[in-house]
Amino acid sequence: MATFLYRLGRWAFVRRRLVTLLWVAVLAVVGVLAAKAPAAPDDGFSMPGTEAQQAFDLMNERFPGGHADGASARLVFVAPTGQKITAAPNQQTVERTVDELAHAEQVTGAVSPFKAGAVSKDGTTAYATVSYSAKAGELSKGATAALEQAAQHGRDAGLKVEVGGNALMAKPDAGGSSEAIGMALSAVVLVITFGSLVAAGLPLLTAVIGVGLGMSLITALGSTLGLSGTTGTLAMMLGLAVGIDYAVFIVSRYRAELTEGRTPQEAAGRAVGTAGSAVVFAGLTVVIALAGLSVVGIPMLAKMGMAAAGTVVIAVLVALTLVPALLGFIGRKVLPRKVRKARGDADRASTKENGGSRWARFVLRRPLAVLLGGVIGLGVLAAPALDLRLGLPGDEAKPTSTTQRRAYDLLSEGFGPGFNGPLTVLVDAKGVADPKAAANEVSKKLSGLQGVVTVTPPMFNKAGDTALLNAIPATGPSEAATKDLVHTIRGDAAALKSATGATVLVSGTTAMNIDVSQKLTDALVPYLAVVVGLAVLLLLVVFRSVLVPLKAALGFLLSVAAALGAVVAVFQWGWLADLIGVEQTGPVMSMMPIFMIGVVFGLAMDYEVFLVTRIREAFVHGEQPGEAIVTGFRHNARVVTAAAFIMIAVFAGFIGMSEPMIKMMGLGLAAAVAFDAFVVRMTIVPAVLALLGRRAWWLPRRLDRLVPDVDVEGSKLQTPAAEPAPAREPVTV
Numbered sequence: 001m002a003t004f005l006y007r008l009g010r011w012a013f014v015r016r017r018l019v020t021l022l023w024v025a026v027l028a029v030v031g032v033l034a035a036k037a038p039a040a041p042d043d044g045f046s047m048p049g050t051e052a053q054q055a056f057d058l059m060n061e062r063f064p065g066g067h068a069d070g071a072s073a074r075l076v077f078v079a080p081t082g083q084k085i086t087a088a089p090n091q092q093t094v095e096r097t098v099d100e101l102a103h104a105e106q107v108t109g110a111v112s113p114f115k116a117g118a119v120s121k122d123g124t125t126a127y128a129t130v131s132y133s134a135k136a137g138e139l140s141k142g143a144t145a146a147l148e149q150a151a152q153h154g155r156d157a158g159l160k161v162e163v164g165g166n167a168l169m170a171k172p173d174a175g176g177s178s179e180a181i182g183m184a185l186s187a188v189v190l191v192i193t194f195g196s197l198v199a200a201g202l203p204l205l206t207a208v209i210g211v212g213l214g215m216s217l218i219t220a221l222g223s224t225l226g227l228s229g230t231t232g233t234l235a236m237m238l239g240l241a242v243g244i245d246y247a248v249f250i251v252s253r254y255r256a257e258l259t260e261g262r263t264p265q266e267a268a269g270r271a272v273g274t275a276g277s278a279v280v281f282a283g284l285t286v287v288i289a290l291a292g293l294s295v296v297g298i299p300m301l302a303k304m305g306m307a308a309a310g311t312v313v314i315a316v317l318v319a320l321t322l323v324p325a326l327l328g329f330i331g332r333k334v335l336p337r338k339v340r341k342a343r344g345d346a347d348r349a350s351t352k353e354n355g356g357s358r359w360a361r362f363v364l365r366r367p368l369a370v371l372l373g374g375v376i377g378l379g380v381l382a383a384p385a386l387d388l389r390l391g392l393p394g395d396e397a398k399p400t401s402t403t404q405r406r407a408y409d410l411l412s413e414g415f416g417p418g419f420n421g422p423l424t425v426l427v428d429a430k431g432v433a434d435p436k437a438a439a440n441e442v443s444k445k446l447s448g449l450q451g452v453v454t455v456t457p458p459m460f461n462k463a464g465d466t467a468l469l470n471a472i473p474a475t476g477p478s479e480a481a482t483k484d485l486v487h488t489i490r491g492d493a494a495a496l497k498s499a500t501g502a503t504v505l506v507s508g509t510t511a512m513n514i515d516v517s518q519k520l521t522d523a524l525v526p527y528l529a530v531v532v533g534l535a536v537l538l539l540l541v542v543f544r545s546v547l548v549p550l551k552a553a554l555g556f557l558l559s560v561a562a563a564l565g566a567v568v569a570v571f572q573w574g575w576l577a578d579l580i581g582v583e584q585t586g587p588v589m590s591m592m593p594i595f596m597i598g599v600v601f602g603l604a605m606d607y608e609v610f611l612v613t614r615i616r617e618a619f620v621h622g623e624q625p626g627e628a629i630v631t632g633f634r635h636n637a638r639v640v641t642a643a644a645f646i647m648i649a650v651f652a653g654f655i656g657m658s659e660p661m662i663k664m665m666g667l668g669l670a671a672a673v674a675f676d677a678f679v680v681r682m683t684i685v686p687a688v689l690a691l692l693g694r695r696a697w698w699l700p701r702r703l704d705r706l707v708p709d710v711d712v713e714g715s716k717l718q719t720p721a722a723e724p725a726p727a728r729e730p731v732t733v
Contacts, residue, residue, distance in 0.1 A: 009272025
């Protein structure tokens, strides 16, 4: 592979105008297709195979026009202190506000709380439910404006009015400013790392081109493949991350080859042949992690993973072709001016001690102490993860400055904490002799369960064979007792079917969140097994070693566990919560472990491949194991550190967001990258390699014959083209 990539790099360098023109043409064509493509469809949030989804589908079938998945809003009215909401003036204000909304755009129903009996026992609080034909996030500006205007009219009349539900739900603001800040910080880190504005700007330029092409492709293929606007969120974040990383490693190796006295053309070929090989395999590990999201069983996650995987493939192609082509225009200007002038000092520069080599020598002097310190430290940080509770936080996790959170609190005070998470119970009595009797029996059973405050009367469809009931729990939506109640009702469903002949299904937002959390939890171990297993096999081919891939996988698990521990400590236990603006503790977002594994695994393997391939390269070329570690760190530690700082800065920018889920993702991903890059890759990895010595590169003879030699370290590039490279013997112990 190294030889092929070497030729590709030289070709792209020589044919730089053609290569650059081809990339520009592809970007332009795809951009035009994206601009003309029809609007992306709504991918919806479906959970195939869950009871909650089955009930939702049945509701849409049996209650046509009911828009079971449509947006809804709850207007909460609270009377002034000392007054009742049922007082004539206050009641008139409420009814006038509700009537105003009943005629608003996209509204399918708005019922007065006095007709629906939605008034608290103390008579101070009432709520009106407003139903919409469109899904949350798809309401027109006119519909949301009418909702906000009606609430303001109620406030102007002297009532306290807040709006709950998902009607005012905005799409998460996870882009724009955060990405701009991330790019700016990346530029600063790259300038410090390379000491050259030209060298710093090239990775940013190529990363933007790669992300632009990837996002344009997602938009262009949106209607054909069912890719919505949210599908590209992960693709943009990861595409930018790996795009910068891959270009940085090619440029860094190019600079190193130049300082060793090679011509720019030869340096470009060798950079792509060596660092490019690492880029290919690092990209494959990321693609494996992202494509593995398909095993989770959530269509939206599968689409996001495949779209992001495609963007990573583009980033690899950009690094292998466009980067050397642009280096052809830049030449030696990629080096700092003082280095360009000191051309005769190349050999001394390539062996000069730096921070990376000094750190490696420190680890080599006391590898066992360093290894134990790193493992114990990460173990302590991971301890809170033993108390991990998964869920999908709702309005209760939002800042108190939002109307949704204030509405949630007012409903909890007026009607009890469980009122914000009602359980929708569907009674499928089709084919039953007396559907009403069956529904009443179910209602009676639900009312007698511990933890149920009240049950609404059954509401039948036009055919009279299906009924809906709302069971109000005594506890909040994200509490463990509510989850137990859902399992209890579902556990009694078989007995109810035997007694009444009707099928009982539990759905609603609360039940759906419980099902999502359970499905993601169940998928975690298979996902880990698939991703880590395939990556270990891939790294076995890259490093021609059994122990190095196992060490890489175990180190990754340590860093992810430590990051999850940090997330639990902050968002679940409340440690340092005020410092980053977390106003309400609660369960960790259900998707967090899966997202963290998918994103961080890719980046972790990037750092592993880039760092360890240089160590193996030095070892294969004749250096002793200890000196090979020093050589690898001398050349690549600085650039790996820079890449990690860039990713930490990008992810940490999301901690400042107001949306709790985005804030949680920002902290988790930033912590995971920091732990993996600096504790695992820069500390534990050299300690383990030092303890293992030559055994680190052990490969059984039988495997040595079976595993293809991809020459990722570029050993065949070290001999003249006319001379065959000497055969390598497998390392045996």
